[in-house]
Amino acid sequence: MADETRKIAFICSKGNLDMAYPALVMGWAALGNGIDVTIFFTFWGMDMINKDRVDHLEVPPIANASMKMNMMGVPGYLGIPQIAGVIPGMTAFATALMNSKMKKLEVPTVREYLQMLVDAGAKLYACKMSVDMFGLKKEDFIEGVQDIVTAGDFMDMTDGAQIIFI
Amino acid sequence: MADETRKIAFICSKGNLDMAYPALVMGWAALGNGIDVTIFFTFWGMDMINKDRVDHLEVPPIANASMKMNMMGVPGYLGIPQIAGVIPGMTAFATALMNSKMKKLEVPTVREYLQMLVDAGAKLYACKMSVDMFGLKKEDFIEGVQDIVTAGDFMDMTDGAQIIFI
Amino acid sequence: MADETRKIAFICSKGNLDMAYPALVMGWAALGNGIDVTIFFTFWGMDMINKDRVDHLEVPPIANASMKMNMMGVPGYLGIPQIAGVIPGMTAFATALMNSKMKKLEVPTVREYLQMLVDAGAKLYACKMSVDMFGLKKEDFIEGVQDIVTAGDFMDMTDGAQIIFI
Numbered sequence: 324m325a326d327e328t329r330k331i332a333f334i335c336s337k338g339n340l341d342m343a344y345p346a347l348v349m350g351w352a353a354l355g356n357g358i359d360v361t362i363f364f365t366f367w368g369m370d371m372i373n374k375d376r377v378d379h380l381e382v383p384p385i386a387n388a389s390m391k392m393n394m395m396g397v398p399g400y401l402g403i404p405q406i407a408g409v410i411p412g413m414t415a416f417a418t419a420l421m422n423s424k425m426k427k428l429e430v431p432t433v434r435e436y437l438q439m440l441v442d443a444g445a446k447l448y449a450c451k452m453s454v455d456m457f458g459l460k461k462e463d464f465i466e467g468v469q470d471i472v473t474a475g476d477f478m479d480m481t482d483g484a485q486i487i488f489i
Numbered sequence: 490m491a492d493e494t495r496k497i498a499f500i501c502s503k504g505n506l507d508m509a510y511p512a513l514v515m516g517w518a519a520l521g522n523g524i525d526v527t528i529f530f531t532f533w534g535m536d537m538i539n540k541d542r543v544d545h546l547e548v549p550p551i552a553n554a555s556m557k558m559n560m561m562g563v564p565g566y567l568g569i570p571q572i573a574g575v576i577p578g579m580t581a582f583a584t585a586l587m588n589s590k591m592k593k594l595e596v597p598t599v600r601e602y603l604q605m606l607v608d609a610g611a612k613l614y615a616c617k618m619s620v621d622m623f624g625l626k627k628e629d630f631i632e633g634v635q636d637i638v639t640a641g642d643f644m645d646m647t648d649g650a651q652i653i654f655i
Numbered sequence: 656m657a658d659e660t661r662k663i664a665f666i667c668s669k670g671n672l673d674m675a676y677p678a679l680v681m682g683w684a685a686l687g688n689g690i691d692v693t694i695f696f697t698f699w700g701m702d703m704i705n706k707d708r709v710d711h712l713e714v715p716p717i718a719n720a721s722m723k724m725n726m727m728g729v730p731g732y733l734g735i736p737q738i739a740g741v742i743p744g745m746t747a748f749a750t751a752l753m754n755s756k757m758k759k760l761e762v763p764t765v766r767e768y769l770q771m772l773v774d775a776g777a778k779l780y781a782c783k784m785s786v787d788m789f790g791l792k793k794e795d796f797i798e799g800v801q802d803i804v805t806a807g808d809f810m811d812m813t814d815g816a817q818i819i820f821i
Contacts, residue, residue: 334511334653336511337555338553338554339552339553339554339555341698341699342668344698345666345668345697345698345820348784348806349806349809349810351806352805352807352809352810353810355807355810356807356810356811365511366507366510366511367507367553367555369555376555380554382554383553383554385551385552385715385717385718386551386552386671386715386717386718387670387671387699387715388670388671388672388712388713388714388715388746389670389671389701389702389708424788425788428784428788430784452514452594452596455594456590456591456594474515474517475518475522477515478515478518478519478521478522478524479522481651482495484651485651485813485816485817485818486651486652486653487818487820488511488653488820500677502674502677503721504719504721505719505720505721531677532676533719535721536721542721546720547720548720549717549718549720551717551718552717553718580720618680618762621760622756622760639684640680640681640683640684641687641688643681643684644681644685644687644690645688647817648661650817651817652817652818652819654677654819654820654821
């Protein structure tokens with residue numbers, strides 16, 4: 324085993340802003356440790372590589388009890404009633420808040436992070452079935468996405484890898 | 490390592506239609522590559538093997554910013570305000586839309602996929618704690634579910650496997 | 656490989672009550688099987704180790720079609736319309752119901768489970784970026800959290816581990 328490079332494969336299946344970051348942050352750290360990094364985008368995660376959408380990912384506070392408390396500065400559990408999450412402006416508000424917190428911490432945007440990852444050697448692939456389901460083409464993706472691959476290709480590419488499904 | 494069969498274990502913890510597919514698609518591809526496939530169902534993922542529910546999985550558009558845009562043909566981000574997701578008919582609409590897209594791509598239904606997986610050698614197991622929590626019995630499950638197992642059994646069965654939690 | 660201890664690393668990224676349990680249940684089983692267990696808390700999963708919040712995790716029924724059916728005793732699919740999930744009291748109701756089901760099955764609370772895990776040798780770590788994002792300090796965490804670590808540290812600690820992202 325000693326001469327084999329460690330490999331990590333991420334599957335990004337979510338398009339909400341909060342769940343876009345884990346693969347980016349971990350992928351970047353992995354590259355820094357000399358680990359081979361591959362990121363597959365499927366289902367709603369396709370929005371992360373869709374060049375018209377990547378800059379507009381949102382974080383809906385509804386259905387996430389933690390988010391209301393953490394992001395909105397609600398002290399303790401007096402909190403916003405559950406219904407607050409459905410007021411149209413709440414998603415925009417939570418998204419702006421998360422983006423501003425990320426900026427303050429000097430965390431790159433999703434688009435910037437992906438570019439950094441590609442430049443540092445990570446390989447990005449789009450899932451064929453999702454591409455077909457959403458009627459997308461390779462031109463719809465940001466630069467750096469190497470190819471559109473099937474689940475069978477994914478299996479070939481992840482032999483021996485630590486697989487992280489997000 | 491050369492003589493060991495590659496093993497993948499999926500844990501299906503979600504009952505929404507969109508998150509039912511990843512294990513099915515990847516599991517099928519894995520079997521095609523000669524990989525040993527085991528699928529564990531727990532929490533809301535139990536609905537995937539509940540014979541009264543497997544044909545009625547739904548995909549609520551709320552709390553998923555991507556879904557509104559991808560499935561509902563909303564151009565760009567002019568979109569449906571967040572509140573649209575709570576209008577009662579929206580979940581039924583999104584579910585019908587996803588099912589019809591899957592059908593057009595000739596993707597099997599969840600029930601069909603599970604049967605194909607079992608026929609091709611995948612092993613399906615239900616989580617004991619979830620069975621107890623939901624008051625279920627083995628008779629409530631589709632054919633092909635081999636057994637109800639504890640988390641300890643899961644650990645025994647996944648030694649050396651790539652584990653994918655969905 | 657024969658003399659290496661099997662290692663499992665969990666990443667807890669969700670703060671909803673239902674998604675708090677999988678790592679606890681699997682982690683406990685893993686320890687029982689002599690497996691080395693590490694749990695990393697990030698994003699909303701930070702609430703699991705936040706001493707002011709761990710006892711107040713909630714389970715919003717909205718956006719989870721399965722939950723409405725399983726937890727609320729709705730027969731079949733006649734069910735509560737999607738909008739029910741946003742009535743303020745529904746999250747409290749679903750949370751109380753889940754907690755009471757867990758108690759009946761003698762499943763420990765999240766706080767108790769974490770203590771059991773620590774006592775049995777599991778190592779708990781908080782993610783540095785999330786700590787910074789939420790403005791937390793080590794004093795905000797329950798006892799048993801060993802340290803605040805970067806994604807790079809995480810990579811070092813998970814070499815050879817089965818990684819389970821929740």
